[in-house]
Amino acid sequence: MARSWDVFCAVVDNFGDIGVTWRLARQLVAEHHQQVRLWVDDLDAFARLCPQADVRASRQTQAGVEIRHWEAQWESVEPADVVVEAFACRLPADFEVAMARRAVPPLWLNLEYLSAEGWVAGCHRLPSLQPNGLSKYFFFPGFDADTGGLLRERELLARRRAFQADPLARRAFLQGLGIDVAANERLVSLFSYEQPALGDWLQPLVDQQPPTRLLVPEGRVLPDLKAWLGVDALRAGDCVTRGRLTVQVLPFVSQAAYDTLLWCCDLNGVRGEDSFVRAQWASEPLIWHIYPQDDEAHMHKLEAFLDRFCVGLEPGLADDLRGVWRAWNRAEAPGPAWSALLAQLPALRAHAERWCVALAEQDDLASQLVAFAARQG
Incomplete structure (x- = not known):
């Protein structure tokens, strides 16, 4: 009716x-x-x-x-x-x-x-x-x-799976945003609130294999990124390389284009509620920057989600995931859990797909x- x-x-x-x-x-x-x-x-x-x-x-x-x-x-x-x-x-x-x-x-x-x-x-x-x-x-x-x-739109997951199964569609979409990805390059998107500890998170990517391309849509984290890079300004289209890490600033895009960007990446840093949910439908590993609240009430919400999301994960990987999410939301250095998590992205991707399928029921x-x-x- x-x-x-x-x-x-x-x-x-x-x-x-x-x-x-x-x-x-x-x-x-x-x-x-x-x-x-x-x-x-x-x-x-x-x-x-x-x-x-x-x-x-x-x-x-x-x-x-x-x-x-x-x-x-x-x-x-x-x-x-x-x-x-x-x-x-x-x-x-x-x-x-x-x-x-x-x-x-x-x-x-x-x-x-x-x-x-x-x-x-x-x-x-x-x-x-x-x-x-x-x-x-x-x-x-x-x-x-x-x-x-x-x-969740009716055909969202079918469209996402068809896109992820089509390397040519992925390449064409990324090139449309001015992103030229090397064959062995890891893609990470970052849409977050302010992050004073950002340098502690990015420095390991400077020295690590495989090379990483960090895709950062215009937003609130740019001042922290600019300070770590030591540049006077960062605008959409700018691309800065430090060792094996390439940082690329993206223009603000439509919701549909942002969804597709999440589908393209090996790891997605997201914030708030909308991008958090869309990252779960992307079925890729994610890190959530929850909206901060007084008296750290948001950390209780973070732990409640982690308790659900970590079910079925191998215990060591679950511990690394919890450590990374907690450190990111407390603006702390990530410690060894960050490198350990990056080394286990394939296992996290398989878990993310299982989580997505269960949510869609x-x-x-x-x-x-x-x-x-x-x-x-």
């Missing part, structure tokens, strides 16, 4: 929130034939993900999704059948009033941040009565059948949202 949806996104940390909601909105339209309005408070950030967007337009349509600037005259806006409050962003007060006045009250969903912690399953889909008399349901993405699943997030809306009438 086609329903109308209002999806609200407040851009908090660069591209994570808008990245998730933009993917979700497109999938609701393309695969589930829903009518979606995506409300965004920062159109400049949105335009980085959707370059054809008009940052001056209060209303426009992209990929079948109606994009609305958050600064609207809310008294004239009729709420949709389903209202999604992404990541606890607070809805406009006048819009909440309009929701309560609607003849048929909308289904109100709070789409929560992703977590592997055990308590998530117990809170998933719980209602909370609000001051305006409506119930708001908490909807948690997650990694098992008792949660809302992860964003649960319904994806968009499908679960649509099914939940249908059950609520």
Whole structure:
């Protein structure tokens, strides 16, 4: 059944929130034939993900999704059948009033941040009565059948496997980004938050075989990279070599192109939520830079995921993986675990594929949202 949806996104940390909601909105339209309005408070950030967007337009349509600037005259806006409050962003007060006045009250969903912690399953889909008399349901993405699943387009894994089985397609894609890879060169992507200890991680790659090409999309880690390289500036297209390590800065690319970049690499450094999930669907080894929180609450979330992800790994490799992820997120030198992990990338790749297959057994997030809306009438 086609329903109308209002999806609200407040851009908090660069591209994570808008990245998730933009993917979700497109999938609701393309695969589930829903009518979606995506409300965004920062159109400049949105335009980085959707370059054809008009940052001056209060209303426009992209990929079948109606994009609305958050600064609207809310008294004239009729709420949709389903209202999604992404990541606890607070809805406009006048819009909440309009929701309560609607003849048929909308289904109100709070789409929560992703977590592997055990308590998530117990809170998933719980209602909370609000001051305006409506119930708001908490909807948690997650990694098992008792949660809302992860964003995954219907043909994503088939497209990824076909691409990874086609060396010519891989070469053509990389060359389109200006990347010329040597026959024995290891590819590593790095999309992370600030990393003061970056030099301790890169120095071993200067001396190691095989040669490594580090692909760094424009972002928050560039100042740390620039300081380690000792250069005055780093821009998209720049390429700097130190020993056996070549650092190449990439332009900011579309979500589809970024997905494909992850498919190309032997190891992916990712951050936040959106790129973290896409790296898992890439079925390649990864290192996660989790969004830092006060009192190191993020480290508990990191450990919860590691407890799940390391199941089935050989104990020594699991220890190395845990050590590397912890050190990266604490901005510490990696120690010997880093070189040990790099030597075991084939085993990690096989594990990543098994993990990906297991995750894909649960319904994806968009499908679960649509099914939940249908059950609520």
